[in-house]
Amino acid sequence: MSFLYAKRYPLYAKEQLMLGLGIAKGMIVTLKQFIESYTKKGSIFTVQYPEERKPIAEAFRNFPILVYDETPEDPRCVACDICAKECPPKCITIVRDRDEQGRGLQKPKLFDIDVSVCMSCGICEEVCPFDAIYMDKEFELSAYNRMHSLNFHQEQLLRPNSYFHKIRPTDAAQIDAKRKEKEKAKNTQPGTTA
């Protein structure tokens, strides 16, 4: 293959007269930018972050949250531990809730996600059979120390279904439709056998 290389050659007469032209052209470009920044509307596109905010894309995902339907006490999560097993960096810890006799309940007593470890890959969202865990869009999560305050407990993770609709309207709608069908199928199916 052939390389191009810059060969030096003496200036043509025409170019000699135009020696200063390149400088002038460059200066005019910057001057135009300067004036346009005051006159033209779109020329400065910086967003003043805390005051103005760019709208967040729908598919944006950050750290997971637990969704509950009516009351925070009974989240959709049944503590089946699938997401904890699937999570690559192993940042989810679940402890099943036990009633008085010690039998396991369909509810997590303790549900921790170590947000400093979580890489927001979204595997837990895909893997969860009970649509309990979804990725949130909240990214302003600064904390005072690394150890404890970044390990989110169940109370910090629970969000109502309405919040889920707000941040991801299309997915939430599909999921609710699917859940309603399953609900209906479950109602009709035991109904027929009985």
Add this chain to the structure above:
Amino acid sequence: MNTIPLTHFLMLAAVLFAIGLYGVLVRKNVVIVLMGIEIMMNSANLNFIAFSKFYSASRVTGQIFTLFGITIAAAEVAVGLALVIAIFRQAKTVEVQEIDTLKG
């Protein structure tokens, strides 16, 4: 400017001249010797200006001679330092005693 007598300036110039001479005689590094010469030239110029102020006869000539003095000193330093650099490149030394290849 209250009148500072002429002798003060001449005395000062003499002292400076002596310091320059001392520097030239004693220091081993050629660059400092050149500095000493520079100091001597300057003290001479000071004399010219002092006389140009105190004598109406030498009013203009004093300052003109200082101008010439300054140019000559500048030219002298330029050539001197060029020589020093050339010697240094050759003999790798700036010691006055060691640069004596012309000696018999």
Add this chain to the structure above:
Amino acid sequence: MELIDQLFVLLKQAILKTSESFLPPVFLPFLSILISITAIALFAPLTMMYLTWLERKVIARMQNRFGPNRVGIYGLLQPIADGIKMLTKEDVVPLGADRVVHFLAPVAVVVPSLLLFSVLPFGRGMTAVNLDIGLLFFIAVSSIGTLAIFMGGWASRNKFSLLGAMRALAQMISYEVPLVLSVVPVVMMTGTLSTQKIVEAQAGWRGFHWYLFTPWGVVGFLIFFICSVSEVNRTPFDIPEGESEIVAGFHTEYSGMKFALFYMAEFLGAFAYSALGATLFLGGWQGPLLPSWLWFGLKTFFLVFVMIWLRGTFPRLRVDQLMSYAWKFLLPMALVNILAAGIWHYLSFPLSLIVSASVLLIGFIALSRLAPTGTRLEKRVYRYAE
């Protein structure tokens, strides 16, 4: 109109008159000098602070962004915030540096740049010290600044700053020569070195008596401006503190207040040189309507804007390009300019314009023949590879 024009002069006289009552007469000359000194001492840092603000805003606008607007309304308090930050920063002195010279260098840099202000004619009758060798004093004092930069570079005992200092020294020396030569035609035309009289010589006829509107004036002004940009180590010529190559050049080892002094000296120098450019070629405070000091401010502001504009546009020159540009192009052009000014002076109007302009043009073409070669891309021919 006259009142506004002579506002500051009357102010000074008023202060003198009031203080006459309780001060012994022997102190009055000192007081009058003191007033102009305090005026400069207040005016200089203020201009320096708001030049930094202006520079950041203008360059930001050229790069399609806003520039500081958090501190204060339009970021107007930003310079003060910078000042406080500079004050609180710890002042580190490198271990091997000889402390005397390390401490002395920033002082020796700021003092000349403040001295430059004493000679500038801010308005009609508003020159702090009306020396009859004002211009020569300006150039002499600015050459002291060069040395101080060397002291700074040498004292910090690190290779980068020494390299930066040597480059700065070489650059400033080689640009001082065309600077002085480009000023010579102005002195020839006015016959005096005092900045006050130079401005008075450009008076009248709605501003067309400025030296800029003569063929040698245009070329002289361009050479003067280019040399002053390089003398102040700004943009196309800012090799001494070339951030990309040698860390920060001669003020690498300076932090806190000392670095602020270097920074201040640079901006004071920029302001002083553009003010001198305005005085010599754009007719200092001459102007039709506005008061004289406002005209001076506008012209200097425009030249400072051009300096910042240059900073927003151009990349940095290589050291050898910089040197060859000074010695091979600017210096001969300045000499040709002096010749053209001589012709302009001794020929009558229509002829003088044509002859001097043509002399300058011929000079330009002859010199540009020496210009570095252009480059054209060509296919490489391999002897063995193919």
Add this chain to the structure above:
Amino acid sequence: MLFFYLLATLTVLGALGATLMKNLIHCALCLILFFLGIATFYILLGAEFIAAVQILIYVGAVATLVLFAIMLTQNVVGETTLKGLGQNRWWALGLTAAVIGILGSAIHHQRFSAASYAGRLTTQEIGQALVVVYALPFEVVSLLLTGAMIGAIVIAMEDRKKKQ
């Protein structure tokens, strides 16, 4: 009067520093102090033009030249140079004392008429004299300067031929 003595001590200190300092760079800086001191004396004696020229040429160019020379000839990396004062210090001291003595007595005995010409010399007059009365020396000096410049460059320039 006090002003004069203050400046005098400053200048003498600069000169002494320039000759006696061990560290070369400090020598050069004292030399600069000396040049500035001399410039203030010129102003004291009413020769502003010469003072400005002095600052421009000496502090601007000669001091830089000296600094460059010190840089280029510093084969010893450290800046503390060799012991400057050779063994011939004593008779040199004697000689300088003799010089001061002779000059001092000459100044002392000479009766100077104290007619101090107060008028300032304007740069106009200097320029006029320089070109009209002293035109020939002016041209000779310019010749000398060009000769010195070219000579200095030729001496100090690396000669390429030897390199290959």
